[in-house]
Amino acid sequence: MPYRFEPGRIYRMPTHFGPAPGPRQMPAEAKGDPTKSPRKTLISASFLTEGSALERHIPERFTLAGDPVVTIEFHYMTHIDWLAGRGYTMIHVWWPVVFKGDRDRVIGRFLAVMWENLADPIITGRGEIGQPKLFADIPEPRLMDGVYHCEASWMGFKFLEVQVKECLEQDLAPTLQLEGTLMLKYVPRTGAWGEADICQVSFTPAISPNLTVESYKTASGSVTFHRAAWQDLPTMYHVINALADLPVLSAHAASIATTRGGKSYLDQRILE
């Protein structure tokens, strides 16, 4: 007898061996605790760019919101419950947008691209959430003379460097009230090359009641994307080069934070 899908359980490819354990479906023995997991060092820098340049990289039904500021965040995570206490690192690149759909209207972070240094959350995040995750080697941050050096590379090509230093000057810019994070879940249609089977706006509400910010420091920072040839980054040179081509008009807010806790994104939903 072939297997049948159990109702109400999350599956991923390969589906043939039962429901798939992961961040949103942990076995009982995992004892996940969203108030404690993960521990995170979050290093962030941002820059002001030209709206017209940024606009070319948002999908239809989106418009830029507020200043065209690109933020790069390095999330160095440890003690992740669904990985049985292991860690990995995420990079987020986002800017503020408004989404106006037929039903929904949301102002939020447009999550343009992510990199992670572990394949497992890339697989779960792309399929279950629609996060635009790619792989990169991301070493631990270097701390030298008070400066955090964060970087990412692929097969020996360093494509992103961020430097952040604690700095007492407060960033007083009025900030938009962002309702959450927006992304475009997209899966191509097999065989009908150029068509899509899934092309949806996916949304993570901002609320995260189990998250504790343990420390937060304002900082100053700089961001550099290094242009790549096809042979340097054969699956993503177009992404890096588009980001490298954004004019850096000025550095914006940066920060260094440590946090504890988080959420499983079971509140993720598709907007219309």
Add this chain to the structure above:
Amino acid sequence: MPYRFEPGRIYRMPTHFGPAPGPRQMPAEAKGDPTKSPRKTLISASFLTEGSALERHIPERFTLAGDPVVTIEFHYMTHIDWLAGRGYTMIHVWWPVVFKGDRDRVIGRFLAVMWENLADPIITGRGEIGQPKLFADIPEPRLMDGVYHCEASWMGFKFLEVQVKECLEQDLAPTLQLEGTLMLKYVPRTGAWGEADICQVSFTPAISPNLTVESYKTASGSVTFHRAAWQDLPTMYHVINALADLPVLSAHAASIATTRGGKSYLDQRILE
């Protein structure tokens, strides 16, 4: 102005930076040559198991075909054109099946699970083709006293070991005429946990006119999957344990081959 998707071009998440370079969409400068790329050492072993045990791991509309033989293949690849000459390794686990759909009827390899040691082809293969690819660390094969030792692990947990030794006895078992490779492309529905947005039978025709087998040797081999606890393999212990639980009734055909050339899978299609 937000961007629009260019018609006829393949996109992947993130879609915001243009069509995605990859195995099925190479830039002109790549000069892909399917008669030369990739070079491959293909080490394969198989075992006879119980049909009733195997049947639990095939989806509806599939039935087992011929003997219930599970084959494990290690494809050690180098000089891959779409990766600008780099290499990586794939593992395929398959057994013979018949698919009977409303329209299509195909006898072929049921590709139950794959592992690869590079995230990029995992991302392209899952999204564009529907291959059930997971990540593993896969070192180069060890050759000692004429025995090839192939293995795969995840974060230090070795879950698969295959040993293969050249052996002159010919394997004379009559083999099924397999028309290609079958897999289940599955993408969960965001927010509607437990439902699927995509659940399709995806098919790779067997034909590969640019493939040259440069050497082929029959061999004898053994296969061992090591059972894992959740904390050893928190995203795939259920896969490994299901495979480890298949009774090994006897060793079947094994082989050691070297090949050159391949195809881009643009002939992949969805069965109905």
Add this chain to the structure above:
Amino acid sequence: MPYRFEPGRIYRMPTHFGPAPGPRQMPAEAKGDPTKSPRKTLISASFLTEGSALERHIPERFTLAGDPVVTIEFHYMTHIDWLAGRGYTMIHVWWPVVFKGDRDRVIGRFLAVMWENLADPIITGRGEIGQPKLFADIPEPRLMDGVYHCEASWMGFKFLEVQVKECLEQDLAPTLQLEGTLMLKYVPRTGAWGEADICQVSFTPAISPNLTVESYKTASGSVTFHRAAWQDLPTMYHVINALADLPVLSAHAASIATTRGGKSYLDQRILE
């Protein structure tokens, strides 16, 4: 003109490009600060074994001191000044001994073996200090349900697992007053196989005035060395198997600490 060695400067192979930068010879721009570098999480466990078994693994002129207790320490280090802010991990295995030389008499830790997950400090430590360092893959510790899981492997063979959990019961055993750390610096003689060019007792005084212990917790722990075949660990199976063969009579003190600062070991000296 061939080069000449500059007097008073430390060299390492290759010597042909000038004095060698490293932990004991940093360029001025490095701004090393021994009160801040490195940051360390130190996880330690120990066990009581049989003195007669341990005695076989100490050199001549050494005797065991106090209880035959083997301690395993994992030093997870970050922000190391001489590595420009990078980190790496050390494992120490030691037990208490007395060294009685012609001139010196010292009671201290006998550093039987070390593992590190970075080649550079292995090279500097073996050559400049005489530390018995070998290479291992050492992932970040996993923290699950309050238990730290520390491990080490080589090419996929996990040879050491240590689990440590915070525990309020104080370890009240009277401890020896250890004057520092003792090791045997040994370099074989090229061509005269079986002879030694260097065979010296090297000593690190315990004093480390720039070290700050930021937190310290008593704990309970367990230690497991996994026996290896030659083909698993072809350069060090004899080390692992000797340690695995030590009887574990009972668990002894364990701890979890965080520290800041350290020293460069310029006070290292040869005993006689």
Add this chain to the structure above:
Amino acid sequence: MPYRFEPGRIYRMPTHFGPAPGPRQMPAEAKGDPTKSPRKTLISASFLTEGSALERHIPERFTLAGDPVVTIEFHYMTHIDWLAGRGYTMIHVWWPVVFKGDRDRVIGRFLAVMWENLADPIITGRGEIGQPKLFADIPEPRLMDGVYHCEASWMGFKFLEVQVKECLEQDLAPTLQLEGTLMLKYVPRTGAWGEADICQVSFTPAISPNLTVESYKTASGSVTFHRAAWQDLPTMYHVINALADLPVLSAHAASIATTRGGKSYLDQRILE
């Protein structure tokens, strides 16, 4: 009873667990076969530089011999017997010299520096042979449009790139008759900083009767060393920068070869 060193056996730190298995001391079960192990792809390129620049990087008692040509070799090895069938990669950098000692006079390759991507042979080679080995990440060569791309990096900093393409023009330059390979074995003296415990000229005779060259093709090539800041390569920026500063007057011979077999270097000896 403390242990005693067994006469005639090779030891390495840590010496406390018995004689050390390695390339020159394999257990019986290893069944080393120097006619088959290792298999090697050897990619080589060279360039003519200024003798006066090169001379600054040879020790006393050495003089340059013939043209001041620097050769860089990448030895991609697999199926190494003493590693139980595993592989790793070596890089050699050498130029021709004459050594005139009190007793010995040898014309040979001056092995200025080596890099390897595995710590174990670094440890054995430095201690037993005196090879000036450092660690680097060395990926498999990329082959694209007939060009082999070889490279080496450390913690994400790419310091060496070599490109080699098969080329029928024969290199007809008369070549020196080299008797073997020369290196300086150097071990600093612990505690007496700036002094040396070992400073010897170590020599590998050229003879290697079990080596079979299976293919050999002349080629043309290019070599690039990338200058590094201290923070890029904190333990070896001085080495890279010295090599990067050598003027490249013209490209010289390059080659692509595959070989089988080798030797254990038990014929290594100290010159005087």
